[in-house]
Amino acid sequence: MLSTMTSLLETTILYSTPLILAALGGLFSERSGVINIGLEGLMTIGAFTSAVVSINTGSPWIGLLAGIVAGILLALIHAIATVTFNADQTVSGVAINFLAAGLTVYLVKALYDGAGQTPVVDSKFTEWAIPVLKDIPVLGDTLFNTSPITYIALILVFVSYFVLYRTPFGMRLRAVGEHPHAAETAGVSVVKMRYIAVLISGAFAAVGGAALSTSIGSEFSATTVAGQGFIAIAALIFGKWKPFGVLGAAAFFGFSVALSLTGQVWGLTKYVPSEILTMLPYLLTILALAGFVGRANAPAAIGKLYEKGSR
Amino acid sequence: MIGKLNRNSTLISSLISIVLGMLVGAIAMLLSGYDPIAAYGALFGSIFGSASDMGETLRTITPLIFAGLSVALAFRTGLFNIGVEGQLVIGGLAAAFVGLKLDLPPVLHAIVALVVGTLAGAIWALIPGLLKAIRGVHEVIVCIMMNWIALFLSNYMVGKVLSNNSDSTEKIHPSASIRVDFLTDLFDGARVHLGLILAILAAIFVYVLLFKTKLGYELRAVGLNPSASEYAGMSVKRNIIISMMISGGIAGLAGAVELLGTNEYLSINASLPGTGFDGIAVALLGANTPMGVVLSSMLFGGLFNGGNNMQYVAGVPFEVIRIVFATIILFVAANIVKQVGNRKSRKKKGENAGA
Amino acid sequence: MQMKRWLGSLVAVSLVATLAVGCGGNKDKDKGTAKGDFSVGLVTDTGGLNDESFNQSANMGVQKAKNDLKVDVKAQESKKDEDYVPNLTRFAKDKRNLIWGIGFKFDKAIPEVAEKFKDSKFAIVDSNLGGKIPSNVVAVTFKDEEGSFLAGVAAGLTTKSNQVGFIGGMSSPTIKKFEAGFTAGVKQANPKATVKVVYAESFSDATKGRSLAKSLYDGGADVVYHAAGGVGKGLFDEVKSRQAGKYWAIGVDMDQSRLAPEHTLTSMVKRVDVATFEITKQAKEGTLKLGTEVNFGLKDDGVGLSKNSKISPEVMKQVEEFKQKIIKGEITVPSK
Incomplete structure (x- = not known):
């Protein structure tokens, strides 16, 4: 029984970590009024860069930093296109996804002699046990003895909440996403705030990608991210564009996946085909949304072009 | 006069966007030691190079037109149908079911399969539509979830219902196929099928619907300003549901057409086909207009099919095409050339005024 | 106005594509044509x-x-x-x-x-x-089932907990062959052992593979075999985080020991390279029989366990015995 709970919890953590990070990234961008469909691409570039740099430097931390830089650079393209050049935000996000998918696989082929994936990342993140807390039953072995990236993800939930709701910076950022013209009148630079927010989203999503290639897994290939960026967008909306909402949504999804997978080990496949069991997380998410969560209100100015002085 | 000037500069700026996109691709190739001239020669040579290459290009374009129209139509009503992917899978599944399990005379069989595929796609899209209209649930999440459910449902049906526990179904009955000899012969054996004609018809349908009917007017009004439309007596909920169903129907038809024309069988798949996501790019690049969708599908399909040939002839990895395409989308979307020009002239003006 | 700008761009894009065809077109014809006599x-x-x-x-x-x-x-x-x-x-x-x-x-x-x-x-x-x-x-x-049978024998004789696991990619007959052979091998070698079978319904989701492996190991299994493509990478990531010598993974298709050198018991190697070479050779020499099925099994070294393995010598001896029995036809391995 204890081991079952441990498995469930561990799988939940495994699955939610990248989702939390990418969705938090999306949160900053969208709260400032910039849609970020490009989370998938930002995760991809982060996963690729951190894997390659970890392999070459032997340090996952340097890899992670490099991944963040790469994520910021790619997000910069999104920011320049949408904020400075007023490109349609969804179009730009889609382009970011295409760009990352093409570029990373192309570079893997170029760097590793035509290979479809990077070599194994030997120096990956290993579990950190937190003293004292690690001795708590179930929780100690899972939540308090896990990858540093998971701790980063959890800490970032609190930090994001604090920054967005308790600092002037956060207030300005949200104001820009709700009423950009009013904010501008009040002396807030819409352009500057949106640039910062989009770059933050690139950094966070890249850490999510790094989790996939240097913590949960240990290589990068074309299928490393495989749609998680889109699930992260779903988690962001499910979580109603709020940090703790995102945490809850990602954990809910991770737990549903854990149930469907652990269910197989319990032998549920005798009664339900595994294809049907695999649908479980997706069905549960829809049911939860339809039954309990309901209406979601996006930031008011999201997706709208903003031109200084025009109304 | 000014209009003409503007149009010219738009043309030039788009041309520059493409050249820039290809330049980025060329730089990527040069940096890793490939010959960009040979690569691009192979790419363009194959788009219309021979009858069969041209045929395969048209075959690639067909589902993109449908997917693009589907996304575009929903966009016009203010909905982001990111679920085209799943609606397409379900349309294909339904068409496969009709094509394999029913015995009908030719023509009628194909028509029934197409209609059932369309309906299946519409019903699949009805779920996010209903949830959005009734419960206010964001269609993007429901669509993303429905995509995966469609994939697993299709895999289950292939193995357990449509075949005797196999990886793929038999070929559909010939009576349900929409391949026709004259098209196949015209394009030297390429798999061009009636779907291409249906795609053009669908584009005309969407154009007429959106711009020539009262329903289309309402759909667009709801997309532009839901509260004003509500005030003017339109039902926003009703229009959301209708828009999602038509959008899903077009996506379902795309799946049916691919199944009945291109593949003629269904197999289990480890991942989603990706056509729906390509459709998003196609629709947005085509400014959500039917004509724009057709044109951007041509560009997209041509590049993608040409990319395969580029890999074949010049040995350049296909991924270069994705880089080139992404760059073109970005440059065109940002209208970067024109804006840089504007900025410069504005700056100049400012300096002059200052002096 | 916005629309017109877009449309204009697109017309231009399409035009350029067509023009470029005119210039760059026929140049590369015949370039791809094969050289050499075969x-x-x-x-x-x-x-x-x-x-x-x-x-x-x-x-x-x-x-x-x-x-x-x-x-x-x-x-x-x-x-x-x-x-x-x-x-x-x-x-x-x-x-x-x-x-x-x-x-x-x-x-x-x-x-x-x-x-x-x-x-x-x-x-x-x-x-x-x-x-x-x-x-x-x-x-x-x-005969993937024959190779998987030997993997099953190795797993059944290596397990201390009498529990082994199998992770499949997608539930399809192609993968069921691996499962059937493996399960039969485990049962023959160690009737007391049980096999837990799970499917990821994916060939690429390594996170899912790692989660499934985690559940299997946590549930008591100590040897896990996979036939799941990229999903299987997650199995190696999971086993690597566990005690070496106690928890084992078995690879598939190629020697996968590089993914977790200390934890890889062996790999079920499928010699597609032997087959493509042989058939190509026969085709060149004109001895290839067409219209038939050529089936590669243990006998032809088409499938088997990797040379590089951590199987103990005693277990290896029994694996060899089973191998001979299959080749002689004394054991027929189920494929479903």
Whole structure:
């Protein structure tokens, strides 16, 4: 029984970590009024860069930093296109996804002699046990003895909440996403705030990608991210564009996946085909949304072009 | 006069966007030691190079037109149908079911399969539509979830219902196929099928619907300003549901057409086909207009099919095409050339005024 | 106005594409045509050339043919299932003598193209085309169940907890063969042991693979075998985080020990390279029998356990005995 709970919890953590990070990234961008469909691409570039740099430097931390830089650079393209050049935000996000998918696989082929994936990342993140807390039953072995990236993800939930709701910076950022013209009148630079927010989203999503290639897994290939960026967008909306909402949504999804997978080990496949069991997380998410969560209100100015002085 | 000037500069700026996109691709190739001239020669040579290459290009374009129209139509009503992917899978599944399990005379069989595929796609899209209209649930999440459910449902049906526990179904009955000899012969054996004609018809349908009917007017009004439309007596909920169903129907038809024309069988798949996501790019690049969708599908399909040939002839990895395409989308979307020009002239003006 | 700007751009884009065709068009014709007296084309499925699985292995075989037999070789990756037919057609139009389609996903494309190009020879890996093999096609299949049986024997005799696990990619007959053989091997070698079977319904989601492995190990299994492509990478990530010498993983298709050197008990190696080389050689020498299925099993070294393994000598002895029994026909391994 204890081991079952441990498995469930561990799988939940495994699955939610990248989702939390990418969705938090999306949160900053969208709260400032910039849609970020490009989370998938930002995760991809982060996963690729951190894997390659970890392999070459032997340090996952340097890899992670490099991944963040790469994520910021790619997000910069999104920011320049949408904020400075007023490109349609969804179009730009889609382009970011295409760009990352093409570029990373192309570079893997170029760097590793035509290979479809990077070599194994030997120096990956290993579990950190937190003293004292690690001795708590179930929780100690899972939540308090896990990858540093998971701790980063959890800490970032609190930090994001604090920054967005308790600092002037956060207030300005949200104001820009709700009423950009009013904010501008009040002396807030819409352009500057949106640039910062989009770059933050690139950094966070890249850490999510790094989790996939240097913590949960240990290589990068074309299928490393495989749609998680889109699930992260779903988690962001499910979580109603709020940090703790995102945490809850990602954990809910991770737990549903854990149930469907652990269910197989319990032998549920005798009664339900595994294809049907695999649908479980997706069905549960829809049911939860339809039954309990309901209406979601996006930031008011999201997706709208903003031109200084025009109304 | 000014209009003409503007149009010219738009043309030039788009041309520059493409050249820039290809330049980025060329730089990527040069940096890793490939010959960009040979690569691009192979790419363009194959788009219309021979009858069969041209045929395969048209075959690639067909589902993109449908997917693009589907996304575009929903966009016009203010909905982001990111679920085209799943609606397409379900349309294909339904068409496969009709094509394999029913015995009908030719023509009628194909028509029934197409209609059932369309309906299946519409019903699949009805779920996010209903949830959005009734419960206010964001269609993007429901669509993303429905995509995966469609994939697993299709895999289950292939193995357990449509075949005797196999990886793929038999070929559909010939009576349900929409391949026709004259098209196949015209394009030297390429798999061009009636779907291409249906795609053009669908584009005309969407154009007429959106711009020539009262329903289309309402759909667009709801997309532009839901509260004003509500005030003017339109039902926003009703229009959301209708828009999602038509959008899903077009996506379902795309799946049916691919199944009945291109593949003629269904197999289990480890991942989603990706056509729906390509459709998003196609629709947005085509400014959500039917004509724009057709044109951007041509560009997209041509590049993608040409990319395969580029890999074949010049040995350049296909991924270069994705880089080139992404760059073109970005440059065109940002209208970067024109804006840089504007900025410069504005700056100049400012300096002059200052002096 | 906004719309018009967009449309204008698109018209321009399409125009340039067409113009460029006019300039760059015919230049490259015939360039792809095969040189040398015997030429081979190989089309991968969507896994790509270097998938560390059967595509890569198949390519190794034809590359060996290129070096040893001086045949001309060209390989092409497929990006979508819809690409199979045009990719095969390209090679056929190039008049390549032997054209390979790698993987069961070619089971509709190969007959379709073979029908149109009667003068070319085609070969498909991992499918017997339902027994209906055209007269210019050879179908190459593997007794995956026999190799998996030996993996099962090794697992059954190595386990201390009498619990072993199997992670499948997608529940399809191609993968069920692995499961059936493995389960039979475990039972024969160690009747007390139980096999827990799980499916990821994916071939790429490594996170899912790691989660499934976690659940299996947490549930008491100490040896886990996979036939799940990229999903299986997660198995190695999980086993690596556990005590070496106590928890084991068994790889598939190629020697996967590099993924977790201390934890990989062995790998069920499928010698697609042996098959593609042999068939290519026979085709070149004109001895290839077409219209038939060629089945590679333990007997032909088409499947087997990797040389590089951590199986203990005592267990290895028994594995060898079972191997001989299968080759002699004393044991028939189930494939379903």
